Amino acid sequence: MVPTPDLVPRRVAVQVDAALADTRVVLINGARQAGKSTLVRVVAGDRLAERRDLDRTQDRAAAIADPVGFVDSPELLVIDEIQRVPELLLAIKAAVDEDPRPGRYLLTGSSRLFGMVAAPDALPGRMETVELWPFSQGEIDTEPDGFIDAIFALGPDLRHESTVTRAGYAARIVRGGLPEATTRDDPRRRQRFFDAYVQALIDRDVRQLSDIQHKGELRKLVRLLAARSATIIAANSLESALGLSRPTVARYLQALEEIFLVKRIPGWSRNLGTRATAAAKLVFVDSGIAANELATDARALLRPGAPFGPLLESFVLSELSRQLTWSEQQADLSHYRDQSRYEVDAVLENRAGRVVGIEVKAATSVGLDDFRGLRRLADRLGDDFIAGIVLYTGTATLPFGDKLRAMPVSSLWQVPAPA
Template sequence: MRQAVDYLPRRAAELVLEALTDTRVVIINGARQTGKSTLAERCLVDRPDAVKRYLDDPRTRASATADPVAFLDAPGTMLIDEVQRVPELWLAIKHAVDRDPRPGRFLLTGSARLLGLSELPDALPGRSETVELFPLSQGEILGASDGFIDAAFAEGSSLRVEPSDVRRKDYIDLASRGGYPEALRRHAPRRRAQFFKSYLDDIMSRDIHQVADIQRRSDMRRLIAALAAQSGGLLNYSRLSSDLGIPVTTTREYVALLEVVYLVRIIPAWSANATARAIATPKLVFNDSGLAAHLLAGVTNDAATGGLIETFVLGELTRQLTWSQTIARLHHYRDRDGYEVDAVLEDDAGRIVAIEVKAAETIRTDDFRSLRMLQRRLGERFHAGFVLYCGDQQLPFGDGLSCLPISALWTTIRT
């Protein structure tokens, strides 16, 4: 078994183990270098009959391609790492689990959104479950609770957090470090920068190449740099196209590819009948704030810092949503009157927890302007509104509204 150095337990492990008890095919899907293989191996420690196949080995890949049916023959759970490398396996897996519907037949890992790849046939409805693995959360890194979303929906504005000793400079450092395990092991800034450079090279030469044939890689690299500069902002394809001199259709295709390989994430706009003036433009963020910071090296203006902190916060929320007991969806809100809310979390009951992010250590009443507007328009649906900022105190700002240190995201205990 491949041994991980300084392994940090992943909250996704519980999700994988649970899925293996009642689902035939479990897929761990996510970006390169997030620890998918290590997580999969650790989830099979208590299964002595498990068989492990690694498709980055040319011999193993050749065997899978030559005879997919024989390759899949195993008495217990089979781990297939980097399964997207041999698309021929997909139909064979579907056939195998249809003949033998025992749960936990296959545990698959992949570095792209497998079911979105054009080479792969139909999905496995009712037969598979996908667990998304993102770069490490702050709670996973620090051994903290990571319970903000569950607590916010359970307690609303009654939620209580401890004062924080983390300051603005510390948050910038945390955001710049990111959550890739290998980046965390590299303490020297120069060595971490080298990791991010190599990571982007791998994304271009391997992951994107698996998904599509990019004719002009220089255009894709320029697009990635441009997206980093506006991470946390609205995704305006026409403006990007004009600025880069790339056709709009190509720009859309390239952004979609970057989402497929988990480099960026599209956050949809939120609207309701009560907010008819909302605009439908989505927001784009990098899945890892450290990678975005690397691409912005040397850019130190307030806009870049604010975008980096927002990317960091939205990343933490995205990670928590994969394991929180509360089933909720992440959106953003902006309307034609200039009101905007960085994160709108809506649960299955239609309750809204709204969050604004501020890269400042102080808070003003005006920072709650958009939250108050949303509260007025939504009435009882508005469960709570928070401004997450770089200060140290939790303070009330009216009924259902308060400011919290950003560290509340990972220090709040799940309820």
């Protein structure tokens, strides 16, 4: 039984609390219904605080009519969905410049605030942004979620055994991590939730960000992206399928990313003596949405020809993205592909230039060919290459050469960070 959303501790809560202690404005940014309001209640705790919600008509009207009066508060002021009235940022800037105490404002937003045309770039040096994703698997299962810190610390010495089956991974993919979806055991009820969720984003949030003239084509675009999850996406490859111009497709892709429906994983390169692709891969922020767009359930996902592999890769990339928001190791996530078609699904590079490469395989067994891209990366990087990991649906950690290991996918959330 999955705990109710109100009771699931969020790992980024510590970051938000620390930011309020030394920063004037803190913004929690993330997808709608990812748990921002619950996190705010937990973090605000016993603090004296006022709260306003710009999704409410009366609050929004007051904010537009009198921005300065709206943000005037002697205590912590919580403002939900700040992207609804981005002009408030100028009033907040004036307030925190006059009274620079930390912890003045706690904001939440459901779109990338400074990607919005209407948002003034008003708070440099005054605001810290914390990104909140849907639940990680570790948050749902009360597991440590420490893989990134562990692999950078231990490299190929990291070991993990797992009892999670392929069917278990399929069930996790279709469930996703949106709090409301995790409480719905009936697949049909979960489907209704996902359908309504995506439609609401298109009808309300995307319209706020972009001039959408073809809502039907935008809905079709979401389904096309789900079918191409974890692949390199270029706007020109979608033109003919949608019957839209390349600039329009590019604008729609940007809008979907800014509302946290999808995320681009950039191409990784270094001066390795060979050109690497700069094109980005695209994954869904929540794997449950992607699976629902493809009308697949956990049982269907295990059948031959089902998109288990791409959805598993997207699932892994989104779990890594979640974990990077709280890991001690500060690293960037990208993917690698060169002109010789050597590929690595995920590349984690820390600020010291040390690299961990990760491949994702839906099979329960792994062979030498599965390490082809990782060996290429290891040869090019030399001592900067910490480890190459193939995450697979088997149960054991297996050696495949110097610094190369196969590990169960569940190591992502079941492995603890080093003390």
